[in-house]
Amino acid sequence: MPDIDCRLHRKGALPMVRHDLWATITAEQLREIPDKATLGRLMTGRQATRVVDAYGQISYVHPATKGSRIYDLNHCEGIRRKTKVAVFPLLMEGDAEIRVTWTNSDGEERTWRIEPVRELDDAGFPLDAPVFGERFKANPDTVAAKNKKELDRIAYPDHDDAQEARRRQVTPFGGNLDAISHLHGIETPTYLEREGEIIDAPAPEDIRKPVPLPRALMTLSQAWGRPITREENQWLTEKYPRGIHPDELEKLEQNSAPGAPERRLRAVR
Template sequence: MAIQPSIRDYLADVARRLDAAPHGGTGTIVSDAASFLGWSHSKLYSRLKADVGWSSGRKVRADKGTSKVDGATLEMLGAVQRECVRANGKQILHTPDAVSILDTNGYDIPVSSTQVNRLLKARRLNVAAQKAADPVQSLRSLHPNHVHQVDPSLCVLYYLPNGRQAMMEADKFYKNKLSNYAKVKLKVWRYVIYDHTSSTIYARYVEAAGESPANLFDFLMWAWGRQEGREFHGVPKILMWDKGSANTATAIKSLLEALDVTPIEHAAGRARVKGGVENGNNIFECKFESRLKLEPVETVEELNAAALAWANAFNNNMINRQDNRLHRPGMAPTARMDLWRRIRQDQLRLLPDVEVCRATLEGREEQRTVHPKLHISYRHPASDMRQLYSVKGLDGICAQDKVTVRPLLFGDCAITIRIPVFNGEDKVYRLEPERNFDEFGFAGTAPVIGEEYKAMPDTGIEKAAKKMDELAYPEQDAKKAREKQEAPFGGALDAHSHLKDVALPAFLPRRGSELSMPDHLHVEAQPLNLVQAATALKSLIPDWDGEKYQQLAQLYPDGVMEADLPLVVDRLTRAPRLRVVGGA
């Protein structure tokens, strides 16, 4: 802030007196000067340094920059306040309340809220610093048509049912009167294209209820194709736009992939990434559409014709009493189209026929199976017959693999093939069809029978197999080793021996249920004859003798069932012995 010359002269006199004052004599001079000027001591010192270059020469305190409040607590204070900022940017939790809350939760904050604010500001932890705009990085494109930006915007124009032009006035169309927007069934949308290198801008208007992939396709075809009365044309390498639903539609993505255009979508809330086209929308609204109030047009067709005429004049710096040249550091002011005309032949990619482009809108990804001869068959939209595409030597592709095929619109019936890999990132290759065939339809690269031999290159499967063979049979011919039935890995792997030493868990026997078998499966048991029964009982009865045999014969003359042997043992060992009584 500038000060009056008289005050500067006074400050210079104060500075001279301070320099000449003896030790301990500066305090009175400072107090008198501060009182005279109505300033605080700190402001006086600040103005002395800023306006007359005087400094006290005092050493900086050794503890400058330190605080009783530790850094972690300050970061917590900043985070608490930052989390209480609404979407509209309003801060609803301020320092006194934040200090109170954290103090209640055990944080030590032995300074005032005012000092806390100073500490937060010095460390860029305050809400105001966090809300400040992020630094902007300048971006560079390499040549005209390297990067285009596209953005649709709702126009202030609309057309009444009778065809009359009308404008959305601010007092009738604003956020609290959204119903008025709904009443306008067909609104006018402005699609703007911006060439990053030359800053050339063109626009086309569409009457529609909203954004749609169909309208976006028509605009891109118009913007990139040759148009009568417009020099600007050509397909870019990169297209920058936002995440609108029309932009991310599968059909539009298919078109861009076919045209070999890389789409770059900016993050939500980062519209300044494509600030060129955003400014282009503003230019059309302020510099062109403002003229329509004075000279209305009756139809969208008339509107587009007027917009093209104005854009041609603007880009060529031919609008009366206006300097619309591009002003950049290190470059003389230049008309935008003069910059665009510096494009080289290899940089100007011509748009294919619109109907061929339209065919890619279907977004169809066709599946093809890799032939054992390592090729696929595919009919390109620009061809009237199927053609062969070789995949020999392509990493990750083997015979019988399924690959996804999409046509490209630049190149000789070029395609992209995509195959998924284990890490989740697909491998993508660009191919063109085989053209080297002889008059009999044989590939010119194939070996001639009896003259030469060419082994097919190893596929991914074969490469993996060779690595595993080397692991299983190091420094050996794996095929011969298998024929000899040699143990792989040198027999060093313990595959089952360790199972002998496994400590099985202790368990209680489980009760089971008897199975009922069908009658025809039952086998009728036969009784043991006396000799068989005696043989079995002899091992069960220690004192077996002839007398017990006589008892067995008397009790079981027809034999004994094997299941009844325990009962027989009980009877023979407990029953009284029978005596033979003689007669006559």
């Protein structure tokens, strides 16, 4: 074309026609483009983040739709309530399908292709949902719940109700599971026993506080089964002005204090 410069101008390179630039590509640099189906699976839209709700679902507005769609993730292994997932809309194939990506605790990335829930009524509820007042329908078991039931079936093969078996303290696995079997083959080192040195430890000092005299008098009165006499009160007050030691009080409970009146038998006519 006259008076038109069709050469490609790039900084640091000489002007060159685009076709001449393509002619410089060698056979080793050529790559075959994937088929249309593969490109459809690879071509996605902008990433978004969603949190799985209590029903194992997420909502997302696909570029091909005008409103929000519901996507069920209950069949995705490892995904549970409040799990954050990355969502990519598929642009070239499918009807409002998305790609869901999630990374588990081991750093492994899992990817699923999810279709929206299509069978909904005008109010947005699934057509197979239970009707109020007619029947009940529990949420489907999650992958974790299914794995738990499978473990219960293996642990208690002769019982239909694993919870009842635990309540009755039934031994799991038929008693054939040895939790310390990996320790049986351990060889302990052999060593010569050494006798310890005998030391003389002084007896600990009795640091118990004496019982205050008023409380001690009440204790003795209950132990003797009678009131404290004036002579006994005077004798105890003079001997133990700061209280009675617990050991001494225990001895006094067995015997009356000096000066106590003697108990004599009287004949009653």
